[in-house]
Amino acid sequence: MDVTLSPSKGxxxxxDNMHRKLSSIVIxxxxxxxxxxxxxxxxxxxxxxxxxVHISELLCGKVSLDGYSFLNLPGGFLDGDDLGSAxxxxxxxxxxxxxxxxxxxxxxxxxxxxxxxxxLGVCNGFQLLVKLGMLPGFDGDYTTQSVTLSYNDSGRFExxxxxxxxxxxxxxxxxxxxxxxYLPVRHGEGKFIAGDAQILERLHRDDRIVLQYSHEDCRMxxxxxxxxPNGAEDAIAGICSETGRIFxxxxxxxxxxxxxxxxxxxxxxxxEEGMGLALFKxxxxxxxxxxF
Numbered sequence: 001m002d003v004t005l006s007p008s009k010g011x012x013x014x015x016d017n018m019h020r021k022l023s024s025i026v027i028x029x030x031x032x033x034x035x036x037x038x039x040x041x042x043x044x045x046x047x048x049x050x051x052x053v054h055i056s057e058l059l060c061g062k063v064s065l066d067g068y069s070f071l072n073l074p075g076g077f078l079d080g081d082d083l084g085s086a087x088x089x090x091x092x093x094x095x096x097x098x099x100x101x102x103x104x105x106x107x108x109x110x111x112x113x114x115x116x117x118x119x120l121g122v123c124n125g126f127q128l129l130v131k132l133g134m135l136p137g138f139d140g141d142y143t144t145q146s147v148t149l150s151y152n153d154s155g156r157f158e159x160x161x162x163x164x165x166x167x168x169x170x171x172x173x174x175x176x177x178x179x180x181x182y183l184p185v186r187h188g189e190g191k192f193i194a195g196d197a198q199i200l201e202r203l204h205r206d207d208r209i210v211l212q213y214s215h216e217d218c219r220m221x222x223x224x225x226x227x228x229p230n231g232a233e234d235a236i237a238g239i240c241s242e243t244g245r246i247f248x249x250x251x252x253x254x255x256x257x258x259x260x261x262x263x264x265x266x267x268x269x270x271x272e273e274g275m276g277l278a279l280f281k282x283x284x285x286x287x288x289x290x291x292f
Contacts, residue, residue, distance in 0.1 A: 020288050020291065020292075021048045021049065022046065022047045022048050022049070022069060022070070022284055022287055022288065022292070023047065023048065023049040023050075023051075023067065023068045023069055023070070024039075024042040024047040024049065024050045024051070024068060024069070024070040024071075024072060025050075025051050025053055025063075025065065025068040025070070025071055025072065026038050026039045026042070026050065026051070026052045026053070026072040026074060027053055027054075027055055027058070027071070027072065027073055027074075028052055028053065028054050028055070028074065029054060029055040029056075029078050029079065029089060030078070030079055030080075031076050031077040031078045031079055031080055031081070031124075032074055032075070032076035032077075032078055032124065033074075033075065033076040033077070034074040034075040034076055034122065034123070034124075034252065034254060034255070035052050035074045035076075036052070037074075037252075037254040037255055037257075038072050038074040038122070038254040039051075039052050039072075040254070040257065041253070041254040041257045041276065041277060041280045042070065042072065042280055044257055044277055044280070045277060045280035045281045045283065045284045046281065046284040047070065047280075047284060051063075051068075055089070055092070055093075058098065058105055058108070059092075059096055059098060059099065059105060060098075060099045061098050061099045061100040061101055064108060065108040065109065065111070065112050066108065066111065066112075068112075068117070069117050069118065069287050069292035070117065070118045070119075070120070070283055070284075070287060071109075071112060071117065071118070071119045071120070072120050072122075072125070073119070073120065073121040073122065073124070073125025073126075073128050073129065074122055074123075074124070074125055074254070075122050075123030075124045075125060075186065075187075075252060076123075076124045077124060078124050078128065081124075081189070084131075084189070085124060085127040085131075085149060085188075085189040086124055086125075086127035086128035086131050087131050089128055089131075090128055090131035090132045092105070093105050093106050093109065093128075093132060094106050094132065094143070106132075106143075109132075109134070109142075110142065113134070113142060113245075113246065116243070116245060116290070117245070117287075117292065118173060118174075118245050118246075118247075118283050118286065118287065119134070119245065119246045119247070120174065120247055120248075120279070120283065121135075121246075121247070121248040121249075122248075122249060122250075122251075122252055122253065122254065123185075123186065123187055123190075123249075123250055123251075123252060124187075125248065126149065126238070126248030126249055126250055127149045127189065129246065129248040130145060130147050130148060130149060130248065131145060131148075132145075133145045133146070134241070134246055135147070135239055135240070135241060135246060135248045136199075136202075136203060136208055136239055136240075136241065136242075137241045137242065137246065138199075138202065138242075140242075145195075146194070146195045146199050147192065147193065147194050147195060147199065147239075148192075148193050148195075149189055149190055149191060149192055149193070149250070150189055150191045150193055151188065151189050151191060152187070152188060152189065152190055152191055152229065152230040152231065153191060153225070153230060153231030154225065154226075154229070154230070154231075156188070157186075157187070157188040158185055158186070158187060158188070158190065158226070158229040158230060159184070159185070159186045160184070160185060160226060160229055161182060161183065161184045161185075161263055162182070162183065162184075162185055162213055162227065162228075162229055162237070162251060163180065163181075163182055163213070163214050163215060163216050163218050163227065164180060164181040164182070164183060164211045164212065164213065164214060164218065164237055164238075164251060165180060165211065165212045165213075165214040165218045165219070165220070165221055166178050166179055166180055166181060166210065166211060166218075167207055167209055167210055167211070167212070169207040170207045170208065170209070170210045170240060170244065171207065171208075171240065171242070171243060171244030172210045172240040172244040172247050173244045173245055173247070173282060173283065173286045174210075174240075174244075174247045174279040174280075174282050174283055175210055175211075175247075175279065175282070176282050177278075177282070178278055178279075178282075179218070180214075180218035181211070181251070181253075181275050181276070182256070182262075182275055183251035183252055183253055183255065183256055183275065183276055184251065184252050184255050184256065185229050185230075185250055185251050185252070186252065187230070187250055190229065190230040190232065190250040191230040191231050191232050191233075192230075192232040192233055192234075192236040192237070192239075192250075193232075193233055194233055200233060200234065203236075203239060204234075206242070208239050208240055208241075208242070209234070209236055209238075209239055210238045210239055210240050210247065210249070211236075211237040211238035211249055211251070212234065212235040212236060212237055213227055213228040213229065213232065213235040213237050214227065214235070215227050221234060221235035222235055223235060230250070232250075237249055237250050237251055238250065238251070247279075252276070253275075253276030253277070253278075253279045253280070254276060254280075255276065256274035256275050256276035256277075257273070257274045257276055257277045257280075258272070258273065258274050258277075259271060259272055259273070259274060261274050262274065
């Protein structure tokens with residue numbers, strides 16, 4: 001007699017998580033130029049659905065953030081960085097109404113955060129998060145700006161690769177299990193500045209500083225140029241929210257998803273997978289394990 005064994009509840013649970021469909025949205029706009037690379041990194045990390053959506057599609061009500069679990073804000077020069085980096089876009093998100101709905105676009109962002117979903121802002125996306133007030137988002141206040149990203153001390157656009165020290169005590173979901181990173185920066189306004197000494201102290205105390213510029217050994221943060229390419233206070237390259245689910249950084253992880261992205265790939269024996277992809281894989285792993 002043939003006997004068919006039913007899978008245990010644990011096996012069913014693991015199978016459900018393995019096949020759970022993950023959806024990611026990459027918001028683009030006039031001046032954004034890294035949306036394709038960011039979407040590609042999401043797909044490589046295991047996201048089943050990845051949509052590149054223009055911000056106008058959100059404002060006209062054609063698309064809503066509610067249908068996604070991972071929000072990506074890519075790099076570029078959104079709205080030509082008029083009024084300062086990402087400031088015009090921040091004002092639009094905060095104050096513009098969604099056509100056909102009784103809500104501002106920011107209300108969709110607020111629901112996204114309240115639902116415990118993930119937000120990643122890279123370069124211009126990081127600038128957008130701080131201008132909105134979503135980072136650092138002290139005490140659950142996601143509308144008050146307390147830090148900024150200003151002009152590089154060098155007075156010029158910086159296009160170079162940097163070494164990054166990762167804070168292992170940080171609650172950041174994206175950097176779990178990562179000790180150091182080597183990623184490119186491409187910005188003219190990347191200098192992190194806290195509103196005052198108390199804000200900077202709290203960022204340190206709460207381990208909200210996720211990444212700091214360093215020398216090649218990645219042991220200590222540095223203020224030395226060009227290892228610190230912009231003169232950021234305390235060499236800060238990235239910070240996260242209290243939950244670690246909102247993360248902003250100036251370096252570009254999506255720009256190092258494969259060894260051929262590395263500037264010395266023809267001269268060094270490198271792993272096939274680029275360092276930056278680990279951040280996107282951590283996002284997918286977290287969302288699957290939390291049934292999003």
